[in-house]
Amino acid sequence: MNIVVLVKQVPDTAAERTLSGTDHTLDREGADLVLDEINERAAEEALTLKETAGAEVTVVSMGPDSALDAIRTVLAMGADRGIHVRDDRLRGADVVTTAKVLAAAVRTVGDVGLVLAGNATTDGQASAVPAAVADLLGLPQLTQVRELRVTAGRVRAERETEHGEATLDAPLPALVSVTEKINEPRYPSFKGIMAARKKPVETVGLDDLFPDADAVGFLVTRTRVVEAVPRPARTAGVRVTDDGSADRQVADYLIARKLL
Ligand SMILES: Cc1cc2nc3c(=O)[nH]c(=O)nc-3n(C[C@H](O)[C@H](O)[C@H](O)COP(=O)(O)OP(=O)(O)OC[C@H]3O[C@@H](n4cnc5c(N)ncnc54)[C@H](O)[C@@H]3O)c2cc1C
Secondary structure (H helix, E strand, C coil), X not given: CEEEEECCEXXXXXXXXXXXXXXXXXCCCCCCEEECHHHHHHXXXXXXXXXXXXXXXXXXXXCCCCHHHHHHHHHHHCCCEEEEECCHXXXXXXXXXXXHHHHHHHHHHCCEEEEEEECCCCCCCCCCHHHHHHHHHCCCEEEEEEEEEEECCEEEEEEEECCEEEXXXXXXXXXXXXXXXXXXXXXXXXXXXXXXXXXXXXXXXXHHXXXXXXXXXXXXXXXXXXXXXXXXCCCCCCCCCCCCCHHHHHHHHHHHCCCC
């Protein structure tokens, strides 16, 4: 079975993230870029299936040159090959365009039994690309998955949201988006990192994925960020010293802020 895992390189959530002054897209040049942590789990799930079901794993990422590092990380974890979709015209691409491009890249793999993705990314947080890719590929999709089993041509999954849990079932081929709770990703071994350097990574652009030039005419983005205001830094807060009136002080504090 061929498994494709969709991964994105994102600014490190631990580092400060800034939006560029011109088009308010995330300033990736100045940021520490890492493999998205939810995508690490999607990759781990693909590799576990590779070990148990004998699948071949292809990692796909759309992004600038730096995104190759994210692909190499998944190859070092144990994936077999990579597809890097790199095209300057994709800068600032919106969800729909990202999904169209990723669906086209998945189609180049052929005979895909399972597409794995994260339920969101830590930067755009749209939680929309997997659904759009599944629709474009005509695949059933199982989302927000925290446990996954593939048996006899079917995929069964435990889905968890704040509203409760559900058991999902669908025939393969299918697309599954996983949450950060699904597993603990492995760390690439030194041997894995060395082997990753020799593993094939195909770099493709829009003209490769959409040979019919007209198909590339689609708008790269339909939405644009017109204004972005960073959340104000958290203030220290009010310190209450209990001189016997702490309850009064807390009540006054809550009343003043219409919380009581
Ligand atoms: C602050 C901000 C706000 C934005 N607002 C909007 C908006 O309102 N509307 C809009 O259309 N776009 C918006 N975008 C752009 C959007 O983030 C990009 O289109 C992005 O590529 C896809 O969205 P996401 O990261 O939120 O994906 P999600 O839908 O959250 O991603 C889910 C999963 O899809 C896969 N995936 C996503 N992107 C890639 C990729 N590049 N390569 C490989 N796999 C991938 C990963 O497995 C990921 O875990 C915004 C971006 C930013 C940074």
